[in-house]
Amino acid sequence: MRHTIDSVIRKSVFPFLLLFVTVFAWFNAASLDRQSGKDFQNFLPAEKDSTLATPLFSARRVPVFLQAPIADKELKTELEKIVAQLPGLSCVNVLEDGRVIYERLSNEPVVPASTQKLLTAIALLDVFGPDHKFTTRVLSKTQPVNGLIEGDLWLIGGGDPLLMTAKYAERYKDPFPYTNIKDLVMLVVSDGINEIRGAVVGDESLFDEKRFVETWPERFRHTDQKQSGPLSALSLNAGFTRWDPIKESNGFNTPADDPAKYAADVFEELLEDNGIEVEEGAKSGLAPDDAFFEIARIDSPSMLEIISKMLLGSDNTTAEILLKGLSARFEAQGTSLGGINIVADSLNKSGYQMDGVVIADASGLDYGNRVTCMLLTELLDKGIYSSDLKQSLPVTGETGTLRKRLVETPAEGRVRGKTGSLNGVISLAGTVDTIFDRNLSFAFVTNFDGEKNRIRSLHDQIILEFIEYPKGPSLEVLAPIYVK
Template sequence: MGRRTTLVALSLVTVAVLAFGAAAAVEASETAAEPVGGPVPATPVLSARRVPGLIAAPVADRRLTAALDGLVARQSGTTCLTVSSSGRTVYTHGPDVALVPASIEKLFTAVAALEVLGPDHRLRTRVVAAAEPVAGVVAGDLWLVGGGDPLLATDSYLARFRRQPQIATDAEGLADAVVAAGVTRVAGAVVGDESRFDSTRYVDEWPARFIEQDQSGPISALTIDDNFATFPPSPEVPVPDETPAPDPPVQAASVLTGLLAQRGVTVAAPPAAGVAPTDAVELAVIESPPMSEVVAQMLRESDNQTAEVLVKEIAVARGRPGTTADGVAEIAEVLGELGLPVAGSVVADGSGLASSNRHTCELVRAVLDRGGPESPIGAGLP
């Protein structure tokens, strides 16, 4: 979830229409945000709905070419545009020029996540203890173990979004599962375990203003409520502001402690962070929606945080450490393994906030043609 924005940049219908420049996605933030700075100009990706109706009609190629030549000429800066129909390229301008993709980067994160993890894969968040509870009592700590699910959220957090219902993993459901396991008291603390990934909270390349604008919450293998400690209660009430949790695993443990208290479970010690024992007993588990829905949510909401968490999960799934550097290396490798046209491509993050990302219009076209409108990627495009 993270900093959810409305992506008005991508559309996939029978005719795929693509154009992007240095800041390719035109994004309308839910709160005012500074425009992406830098010397490169912003050029929108075009939705098929925004292109003149003559594309949808059976018109001569020369009329189409003339119309699109005029469209390209009106764009500022370097632009690429490709129009394809049923896999046939009918117009192209600068297809091999590698440009900054902005939020289009999420397309490539989505492709890699579906390929590496699989469309039916679900991310698991577990609650474990050193031993089974005795007479309802957990003798020591109760560990909340993050499994790389970016969508675990409470009902109160989900209520802040205008689009409903939200695709999410039910944090209340996890608390219910702990109660169903017979737990009535925890003699120790709820301890958040984020050890699946590293503890680097943001991509190093991101400018400070993106972090200040809460374009993403702190990145962690253990995420509840996008790792914001405070947030507005609804779309109509803008206060309090989003406040990133200073320690995401402690924040997640605190949220679960509160949910358990609401269900009559007492926890003796304050929330903490740590690593669960390898031989711990699993008491409860909650699974994310299938990866096909996670990816669709990421694209539809232009969800920066989901993208960055998936980058690290892709790394882990491919046997590498859960870091951004390892994840983007794996994404680049997957794109090449799929035979996609990756010449000139640079993958620097999963969300597109990094300005060193580079991709061509031809690669975007190939990704969309490969999936088609009925694919999880197609389902996520506005």
């Protein structure tokens, strides 16, 4: 009996609620018509008048309100079929302008792999701003006299992760702005210097000398898998002395034992190639306080450009150098732990949902990281830097880690996303431009024991469902019809 009464009440109230919304919208439209006059008439198609075939109290007056629940229900039905096949612990979240379209365990903390870089990127933009640049300087204790510098020449690392030689930069398929160390050499040459009666000394003292994050798995810390170069404030070619000229992966690369000395070695060689005699061999060390004569300086690309490079190829070395750079901005010396605390503080102050989130590094190599799918989608969907973040992501079938993903499918060129992959982890977070000109933010992370390719295939199937959103009656079908 109670059920029958409730049903009658609901059926009685709904028409009045719909009537209220419709009449309110009608009066607002009438008010706008009076204010805009001829401008409003110009807005209507010239060949049609304003006679409506749809009755005033028709449900077609509220098309958007009707379309969303129908489309969301259909998407949910299709996604549930796919998500049910995901093994292990999987979180999924889909947003459109802050509205949750679909979620499954979206607040469950999971290991993110490289989607961790999204947290790092937002914190970097918040703390440094998109236009910040890092500076590498050349100093001496004495001013040049007749082209001669008495004593050492100090190459001071400023935390630029993209200080490179042209040969190293050319190994990447996607072109990107970088700091060419030869340009810094040519600034020294242009100053009229022709002899250095000392050595080139690399100074990396802006950061500590810990080459890797201490909580990483053993295979990452001792470079067996070379997922990152040795971390340094004076990092040339990501700290690698030799590299595969064709493959972007670091598997055949040789890390420098002393990154600052390696940078000084290359700098000295380039000086000599360009006619400057250097008396002593390159080395690393701390510049003395009285080495304050600036011979040359060079700035890095902007922070936004560096972040784009980091996300495009999932550059672990760049991520971890930038993390120490965050720390060095506020502390005497940059450390990974200091940077971790700053990232957490930035995200908390920005109002993101941080319950259960644990930050263990910048790159996502650490299994101690925990994020939620809700947080990943929030980073892409809200905040003053979400647009910058989205534009920095790889594109399906075109660039970066998504170059070979979803090729020759309706999703090609329509998805920007950050991939993640570790043993037992597959993740993807990004945005989709649907065929109906809607933009969705999404994240899915799967922690599992099993076969990666199958999970990646299921993730791709989810993306393909997004592409056709919103299914169901179109706005044109639901909207009022104008007739002559």
